[in-house]
Amino acid sequence: MNSAEMFCHQCQEAAKNTGCTVRGVCGKTSDVSNLQDLLIYALKGISAYNLEAKKLGINTNKTDRFITDGLFATITNANFDKKEFVNRIKTALYLRQEIKEEVIKAGGKVEDINNDSTQWFADSEESFEEKAKLIGFLSIENEDVRSLISLITFGLKGLAAYTEHAFNLGYEDEEIYTFIQQALVDTLDATKTADDLVALNLKAGEVGVKAMALLDKANTSTYGHPEITKVNIGVGNKPAILISGHDLKDMEELLKQTDGTGVDVYTHSEMLPANYYPAFKKYHHFIGNYGNAWWKQDKEFESFNGPILMTTNCLVPPKPSYKDRVYTTGAVGFEGLTHIEINEDGTKDFSVIIEHAKKCQPPTEIEKGEIIGGFAHNTVLSLADKVVDAVKSGAIKQFFVMAGCDGRMKSRDYYTDFAQALPNDTVILTAGCAKYKYNKLDLGDIGGIPRVLDAGQCNDSYSLAVIALKLKEVFELNDINELPISYNIAWYEQKAVIVLLALLHLGVKNIHLGPTLPAFLSPNVVNVLVENFGIGGITNVEDDIKMFLG
Structure with missing residues (x-):
C-alpha cells in the first residue's frame, strides 16, 4: 500500500482529485477506510463459494443479503464505525466457512476455488489492519486495470444500495445477486483484459437498470406512484423527528409509530421524495421537508432541535452539540450513536427516538414556502x-x-x-x-x-x-x-x-x-x-x- 496510511478515491471530493491518503475528506479515518477495503475482499471470498452453492441449488439468501449489505456499508458517508467493520469482517469469515462447508456437503468441488480471498484468515483487529494494507486499490499495479476495477467496484456499491432498498420491501432478483458476486470475483481474475473489464462495467449498467426497475416496482407497488405535490418547507409547532436518507420502509414504520403521539415528522435531503407518495399523505403529522442537501446538516440538524434518524448515507460526522440526537439504522453507523437494529420479524422499534423527541423543542424555522415535485415516469407519461x-x-x-x-x-x-x-x-x-x-x-x-x-x-x-x-x-x-x-x-x-x-x-x-x-x-x-x-x-x-x- 505504499507509504500512505489509506487510499480512498471513490467520491468526487477525493483529495486533490487523486485520493485521500491520511483521512477522508468525508471524515472517515484511515483505519476505517482500510477495514472497508478488507471487508470487500472478504465479500469476494464469500462470493466465490456462493456462486458454486447457487449451481448446486443451495439456498444462499442469507449470504446474498450479507454481501449486498456489506457493500452498501462501505459507500461514502454511510458508516464510520470501526468496531462495526471489525465485526462485519469476523462475520464474513464465519459465513465464508459456513457456505464452503455447505458446498462440500452437497458434493461440490472447492479445490478450484482457491485464491487468497477464499483462504486467508485472521481473528484480531491488528491482523485485519495488517492484511488491509496489502489488498487495497494501490496493490493493483497497472493504472488502467486499477481504474476499471475501481469503476466496477464503485458501481457495485451503488447497485448494492438499490438492491438492498428493494429487498427491504420484499422484492429480490437472484440474477442481480449473482451478477454482483460474479463481478466481485472477476476483479481478482488476473487474466481479465482491459476490454474484458470495460465489458463488465457495461454489464453492470445493464444490471443497474434492472435493479432500479425492481426498486421502482417495490416502491410504487407498496406506496403508490408519486404524485405532483407541493411540499411545505416551513415548520409546525410540535416536537418532531427528522428522517434522512433513502429507505422508504423506515419512513413508513416511523410514520406509523409516531401517529397519535404528538410528534411530527419531517423529511431531509434525499428523503424529500417521500412527500410525493400517496401512502404517506394520510399521515397528518407528516409536515413536509426541512433543510437542504446532506452537506448542510451540520447547521440544519442543530436548528431542527429534535432527533434525527439516518436511514442511509449521507451522514456528516455529527457535532458534539447535537450528536446525542442522531440515531442510525440499516447500513449507517458512527461511534457513539444509538443504532436501531432490525427485529427478527423485519420491523424496527423507533420508540426510543419518539420518547426523545417528546422532550425536545419544535424545529426552528429556517425557511418558508413550498417546493413542487413528484414528476416520476408515471406522472410525466400521463x-x-x-x-x-x-x-x-x-x-x-x-x-x-x-x-x-x-x-x-x-x-x-x-x-x-x-x-x-x-x-x-x-x-x-x-x-x-x-x-x-x-x-x-x-x-x-x-x-x-x-x-x-x-x-x-x-x-x-x-x-x-x-x-x-x-x-x-x-x-x-x-x-x-x-x-x-x-x-x-x-x-x-x-x-x-x-x-x-x-x-x-x-x-x-x-x-x-x-x-x-x-x-x-x-x-x-x-x-x-x-x-x-x-x-x-x-x-x-x-x-x-x-x-x-x-
Missing part, C-alpha cells in the same frame, strides 16, 4: 401529450437532465448558475440531491409544465430513462440521442456511478460530468469513455450552454 405538443410547437426547445448529487465544493454553485442561465424554453429533469442547487429557484413554467421536474431520489434516475425512452418512441426516433435532451450531471458518490453505467448501457452519449471527472478514471480510460460514449466534463456556464444548445 402528461405526455402536453409535453409532446410543447416540443412540437417549439415552446420547449430542450430538456436538460441535471440529476445526481450535491456536495460541499464551492464549484458546485455552477449548477445553480447553469439552471438560472438556461433559456426560458428549456426544462430541467432532475433526481437525487443535486436538485437542491435549483429546486427553490423561481424558474416558472412552460404552459403549466414546471421548468424543474423532480423525479425523486437518485435511484429514480430510472424514471428519467423511462421518460426518454418513451419520448423516443413517441417521436419515432431510431436513436435515443436524437432527442432534444442534454445530460449535465453532478456526481458525488457510488450510487451516481451505477446511474452513469446504466445510462451508458442504454446507449446515452455525450454525458457531461462535474464538477470534476472521477479521480479513479485513468487518462486512458477517460479516452475510451470520450471516444466511445462522448463523456465530457464541464467548463463554465456561458460556454457550456452554448455547447449544449449547439
Whole structure:
C-alpha cells in the first residue's frame, strides 16, 4: 500500500482529485477506510463459494443479503464505525466457512476455488489492519486495470444500495445477486483484459437498470406512484423527528409509530421524495421537508432541535452539540450513536427516538414556502401529450437532465448558475440531491409544465430513462440521442456511478460530468469513455450552454 496510511478515491471530493491518503475528506479515518477495503475482499471470498452453492441449488439468501449489505456499508458517508467493520469482517469469515462447508456437503468441488480471498484468515483487529494494507486499490499495479476495477467496484456499491432498498420491501432478483458476486470475483481474475473489464462495467449498467426497475416496482407497488405535490418547507409547532436518507420502509414504520403521539415528522435531503407518495399523505403529522442537501446538516440538524434518524448515507460526522440526537439504522453507523437494529420479524422499534423527541423543542424555522415535485415516469407519461405538443410547437426547445448529487465544493454553485442561465424554453429533469442547487429557484413554467421536474431520489434516475425512452418512441426516433435532451450531471458518490453505467448501457452519449471527472478514471480510460460514449466534463456556464444548445 505504499507509504500512505489509506487510499480512498471513490467520491468526487477525493483529495486533490487523486485520493485521500491520511483521512477522508468525508471524515472517515484511515483505519476505517482500510477495514472497508478488507471487508470487500472478504465479500469476494464469500462470493466465490456462493456462486458454486447457487449451481448446486443451495439456498444462499442469507449470504446474498450479507454481501449486498456489506457493500452498501462501505459507500461514502454511510458508516464510520470501526468496531462495526471489525465485526462485519469476523462475520464474513464465519459465513465464508459456513457456505464452503455447505458446498462440500452437497458434493461440490472447492479445490478450484482457491485464491487468497477464499483462504486467508485472521481473528484480531491488528491482523485485519495488517492484511488491509496489502489488498487495497494501490496493490493493483497497472493504472488502467486499477481504474476499471475501481469503476466496477464503485458501481457495485451503488447497485448494492438499490438492491438492498428493494429487498427491504420484499422484492429480490437472484440474477442481480449473482451478477454482483460474479463481478466481485472477476476483479481478482488476473487474466481479465482491459476490454474484458470495460465489458463488465457495461454489464453492470445493464444490471443497474434492472435493479432500479425492481426498486421502482417495490416502491410504487407498496406506496403508490408519486404524485405532483407541493411540499411545505416551513415548520409546525410540535416536537418532531427528522428522517434522512433513502429507505422508504423506515419512513413508513416511523410514520406509523409516531401517529397519535404528538410528534411530527419531517423529511431531509434525499428523503424529500417521500412527500410525493400517496401512502404517506394520510399521515397528518407528516409536515413536509426541512433543510437542504446532506452537506448542510451540520447547521440544519442543530436548528431542527429534535432527533434525527439516518436511514442511509449521507451522514456528516455529527457535532458534539447535537450528536446525542442522531440515531442510525440499516447500513449507517458512527461511534457513539444509538443504532436501531432490525427485529427478527423485519420491523424496527423507533420508540426510543419518539420518547426523545417528546422532550425536545419544535424545529426552528429556517425557511418558508413550498417546493413542487413528484414528476416520476408515471406522472410525466400521463402528461405526455402536453409535453409532446410543447416540443412540437417549439415552446420547449430542450430538456436538460441535471440529476445526481450535491456536495460541499464551492464549484458546485455552477449548477445553480447553469439552471438560472438556461433559456426560458428549456426544462430541467432532475433526481437525487443535486436538485437542491435549483429546486427553490423561481424558474416558472412552460404552459403549466414546471421548468424543474423532480423525479425523486437518485435511484429514480430510472424514471428519467423511462421518460426518454418513451419520448423516443413517441417521436419515432431510431436513436435515443436524437432527442432534444442534454445530460449535465453532478456526481458525488457510488450510487451516481451505477446511474452513469446504466445510462451508458442504454446507449446515452455525450454525458457531461462535474464538477470534476472521477479521480479513479485513468487518462486512458477517460479516452475510451470520450471516444466511445462522448463523456465530457464541464467548463463554465456561458460556454457550456452554448455547447449544449449547439
